[in-house]
Structure formats: C-alpha cells, structure tokens
Amino acid sequence: MSINAIITGASRGLGRALAVELARAGAKLVLVARESAELHAAVAEIRAAGGTAHAVAADVGDKEAIHRIAGAAAALVGPIDLLVHNASTLGPTPLPLLLDLDCEDFERVFEVNVLGPFRLSKVIAGGMALRGRGTIVHISSDAAISAYPRWGAYGVSKAALDHLGRSFAAELGELGVRTLVVDPGEMDTAMHAAAMPEADRAALARPADVARALAVRIFEQRFENGERISLGGAS
C-alpha cells in the first residue's frame, strides 16, 4: 500500500535520511523545514533517485504555518498516513544553564518541539481517525528521560513530546491511529555538533543507519501503540 508522509525537520540529519529511506520504499513524501538550499537539495536527491518528494518551507513553531503545511501536503500527495515529528530546536547554543536561559528562549523551544507537533497532529490525525489508519512518530531523545546539566529546555520539551505521543495513543488507538516515540540515540548530525562540539564523531551513529532501522519499524508497524523505542545510535 502506498504511504503519504510528512516529515518535519527534513532538510538534514535524521529527518533527511528518513525521507530518503521512506521514498526508496515507495512512500510519497512531503519534506518540511525552514526555507533553505538544503531542503530543496533533499527533495532533488529523492527525485533524482526516482522517488516522489515535495518541499514545504515552513517553521513548525509558527501556528500560522500549520495549515500551510497540512493543506499543501495533502494537495501534493493526498491524505496523510504517516506524520513524523522530527523537527526540533536545542534553543540557544552553547547550551546555557537553566538559570541563565531567557524565558523567551524556553518558549521558543516549546513552540517548535511540543506545540508544533501538537498543532500538526491536531489538523492531520482527525483525517487519519476517520479513515481508520495512520501513524504518528515522535522523534525524542535520551534527554527526555535523564536530566543533564545544560540540556534543561530541550530535555523538558522532549519529555513533554513523549507524553504527547502517549496521550494521543490513549485517545486515538481505538480509532486506528498509532503513535510511536523514538529515541534515535546519539547521531553524527549538525544538531549534535552544535550541542556537543567536543564529541568524538567516530563514536556516533550515522543518521542513515538509524533511519533504515526506523523505516523498517514503521513499514512493518513493528511497535505497540504509544510505545517508546530506542534505536541503534550510541548513547
């Protein structure tokens, strides 16, 4: 069965790798990210390989952008069966201590990492529920479970995202919509480099490998509704 999917934060890192992987398996993709050359390069890469992909340039943390994303996506590929909340922000880097974090920066982290996913699920999951099928994936982090100095805003937002996924699972499971929370582990990405510039990149997982493992789980629906899984990335 063909799958119509939206992936946010799809211009680089895990989001881009997952888009490539899903497109290779035949899914029709809508890649969402803020306007950038990387976003269009990601779409071009998928198309060059024979896949179907469209770019929607938008900021998921902007409420005004939500219908722009959902509407354009459904117009371009059809009703959405798979929504991957991958976009996220660390907030200011170098990562500040919570006591030094500006209130507005904390708000912005929540807009992107929690409110954006809620709003997008709100306008897309109803259609899934009506059709009796759909999958919503929440890309989380180890920081949602363990508290680390300087990771406060990000960790708190990811803990909230985890619970958003579980709460939707509790409400939508009987309607055929399933949610998954994924801790991809530590990967060699631009975001990781921004947070931990001193890390040994050789010890980090490659986004493409993590994406492959996740794509299999999604296609085979190999997860319990509302489950939180950890994937191969180093941690």
Add this chain to the structure above:
Amino acid sequence: MRAASAPRARGERRLLLLDRATGSVGDAQLDELPTLVRPGDLFVVNDAATLPASLPARAPSGAPMEVRLVRARDDGRRWQAVALGAGDWRTPTERRPAPERLEAGARIEIAGLPATVMELSRTSVRLFELMFESETDEVWAAIYRRGRPIQYAHVPEPLALWSVQTAYAARPWAAEAPSAGVPLDWSLLSALRARGVGLAAITEGAGLSSTGDPAIDAALPLPERFEVPAATVRAIGEARARGGRVIAVGTSVVRALESAAASGELRAASGETDLVIGPGYRPRVADGLFTGLHEPTASHFALLQAFAPRAQLEAAYAHAERGGYLGHEFGDTNLIL
C-alpha cells in the same frame, strides 16, 4: 433568520429536528445528537479541507481585484475561479464593484504569482479558468501563504483557516467550508460511535455559496469534484443490511452520494459532478440529512426539498425563526430524518 456572526463551539449550537414522516418539528441541543439516532445508523461526512480560496490578485492593468478559487482542474496549477472587484468580504458581494473585464489569454497576478486567463465561461465573464505559470509546489505555497478563507459580510472579523475546518479534514478541495460538519468535534463523533453509529467519508469540493454576480449565482451549484471510496460504499451496504439509516452530513455529501449512484446503484466513483438536486428528486442513498440552517432562498433550500416537502420545511424554518435559532455557516443545525 438571524445569522451567526462568528464561529461557535459545539455546546452553543442548537439542533432543529424535522421528522420526514410526520412533518413534526422539535428542539434539541447538538450535544443530544447521539440520543436522537439509532445504533446501526451511519453518518457519512465530507472530509474535504477548506482552502484559503480568497486570493489577492491584480488585473492586467495592475488594478487590484480578488480571485476566489472554485475548483482545481488538475494538480493545482489550473483552476476555475471567480473574479471580484477591489475590496473585501466586509462589503456584501452584490455591492462589490465589478472587476476589470478579463479576456482569454490575459496575464494576471494571483497571490503574487503570474497566471494566464485560459478561457471565460459562457455563464459570466467573471467566471473563468486560469493557469498558474509556476511549479505546483510553488503554487500551493503561494495559495496558503497569501490566501484567506472565503467569508461573507455577516461575519465581520477575519476568519482563520483554523475556524473553518472540520475535525476530520484531509484533502483541500473545498472552496467554502463543508459547514454542516464543522460543529462535529471528536467528542461528539466518539459519542456517536459509542452509541453504535457508524462513520464513513466521501470527499466533495464544496463550492461557492454566493458571488454577487446574478448570472453565476443563478447557475450555482457549479460542477464540483467528488470521490466516493469503496470503503464507504461497503459501509453503506452494511448499514442497510442491518436496518440502519444513512445520514448525510451536509448537502455536499448528498451530491457526492447521489452522483455515485447515478447509474441506479451506488458504486465507488470519482470525478466531477454537475448533478443538481432539488424538489422532486428522490435521494437513492441518503435517508436523512444533518445540515446547517441557511437562507430559504439559497440553492441549499432547493436541495432540502429532496428530503421534505416545501411546506414542511417552511413550517420548520418558521419555528426556528420564532425560537431564535441562528442561521448560516456558524449557525444552528438541523436533522431531517
């Protein structure tokens, strides 16, 4: 009937009941809907999302105008549309200045993108086909960035797309909200499910309700895109088999279902429909209709007469008027069963 002038929550909406068999009229709250239908009944909804179909545009001379998208003729570059003169919804459509006269082949600007006027309708020179010159992705981005939901003078505040979507919208086909379904939130839909009522979907590109151009308005409803999927045909068959009734949520659902049953038998179908349902038409698929309360002059009212005689409808509307019911897209609701 007084028009509701702003979006309203489910809990504020009333439900006017009309019994087709007896003509009796009753009052209820929308929240009571699950107790007013029977286990085994099936609600069929329109899952079309509402487009930001009102777009700022410039005529060939550069004069500002408004273009209202009616329906996509392909994947999003070619559209049927209506031109309105300068101004916005705050001026009643019939008092809007006429737009500059368009000619086939003329180049105009819509939502900041160049487009070509492909042909003018024989109905009116204000009804035309246009082709955007940009790529599809860029066209959709511009429509959603620059467009606004179509609205009318009885709603003074600008509407956000958030307030004109149903809770299950999936495909942006509707020029105007399939408004009957807008008050059905998931709490109410879940209560219907718990009662043993089924839920199935069609998609229908509900079009404009008024343009202010008498020639176009006399031709409404224009042809619209529709799709009735096999799963819904099955669900209707199963509802029938168990003795349940098929209740259409909105006139767009009636149009889609009846179009798919045009051969005499309901079949999965998609395409465009020019079927106009009015007095004397006997619906083959829908046994009942859940809808909004609209002006008795509108084409909406003609469709209702496929479900109940005009005299019954007029009596029901008179009752609603006396009872202070509100009309139009954010108004109260009506169950004809």
